[in-house]
Amino acid sequence: MRKPISLSRRVAAALVPVALAAASFAAQAQEVVKIGFSSPLSGPQSAYGVDNRDGLLLAVKELNAKGVQVGGQKVTFEVVPEDDGADPRQGVAVAQKLADSKVKFVVGPYNSGVAIPAGRVYNEAGMVMLTVGSNPKITELGYPRLFRIGVNDVQLGSAMAVYAAKEMKIKNVAVVDDRSAYGQGLVQEFMAEAKRQGLNVVKQEFTTDKATDFTPILTSIRSAKPDAVFFGGYSAQGGPMLRQMVSLGVQAKLLGGDGICATETARLSGNLADGKVLCAQAGTILGKADTGRAFASKYKAAYNRDPLTYAAAFYDGAMLLADAMQKAGSTDPGKVAEALAKGSYKGVAGEYSFTEKHDLKTSPVSVYGFKSGQPEAIASF
Secondary structure, X not given: OOOOOOHHHHHHHHHHHHHHHXXXXXXXXXXEEEEEEEEOOOOOOHHHHHHHHHHHHHHHHHHHHHOEEXXXXXXXXEEEEEEOXXXXXXXXXXXXXXXXOOOOEEEOOOOHHHHHHHHHHHHHOOOEEEEOOOOOXXXXXXXXXXXXXXOOHHHHHHHHHHHHHHOOOOOEEEEEEOOOXXXXXXXXXXXXXXXXXXXXXXXXXXXXXXOOOOHHHHHHHHHHOOOEEEEEOOHHHHHHHHHHHHHOXXXXXXXXXXXXXXXXXXXXXXXXXXXXXXXXXXXXXXXXXXXXXXXXXXXXXXXXXXOXXXXXXXXXXXXXXXXXXXXXXXXXXXXXXXXXXXXXXXXOXXXXXXXXXXXXXXXXXXXXXXXXXXXXXXXXX
């Protein structure tokens, strides 16, 4: 004869489905915050885009492993990567796609020429946008949820001009820009500071961000006999330009901004960058700080390669968003933007606190040369 089941056991059994339902509800209630990503994952600048994406992914992996709570609720993060091809039209299409998908945050774009038109779409969608685009016009757009998390062209161009005049003792310089918003802005700021430093701009030329043959402009530059050529553009053109400078007998250093501050420049030049290329890049020297060395080590362990120019900034971008959400106690983009605007966060690449225009209040710049095909820090400003 079966013994009757006790009341306590019947109550416990009845509570099991309730507990399971509660656990299921809690799991479903966990918020997933999508972070959009916009950079060139194809085309000549794809190495930078992959670098940026992987920095962002590394941060999100760490955040999810640590477990982040916002307003008492657990939050997980998911990256939505999109390829803007470094092309303004494609970048606007990417922005519209992310907006239509109800993504509320984006780290990117990488290129100024993409950030300026795409910024309008992100603004109209009420999204928070963190960009490393350096053209000053980006923050002059006045969008309340747009923040620059890198230096601007004024800082990059000026730093390189000061270093060229005071440390390299250069007297005559030629300039070339790639007709992108980034390249033109960088050259404009370099020239302004160069003139203040007493440098002579002996030649001004331009190319495109798709060009591969620079013989005509380099032949013209050679006749002016500059001590250096300042190039406003990226490694995809900077590397081949250096190779052609050497083959044409242009006896000048190649100077530039963060667009050529990467191993890609050395590779595409045929390993001619050592002693011939100097560039200015945002942030303090990673190897000088424990946090920088730790990041570089983690990145290399994860991807079996060294980080390029902005992996650390994109990593910081995700961490900055998570920090602002926690301070705001909300994942609402408006409240997160308010927390960003009035807050401060110490990241791998530097300190993130913003001016009224949403530029960084303090933006250290480092000058690099090349050794064994790798950028090597020389000085910080």
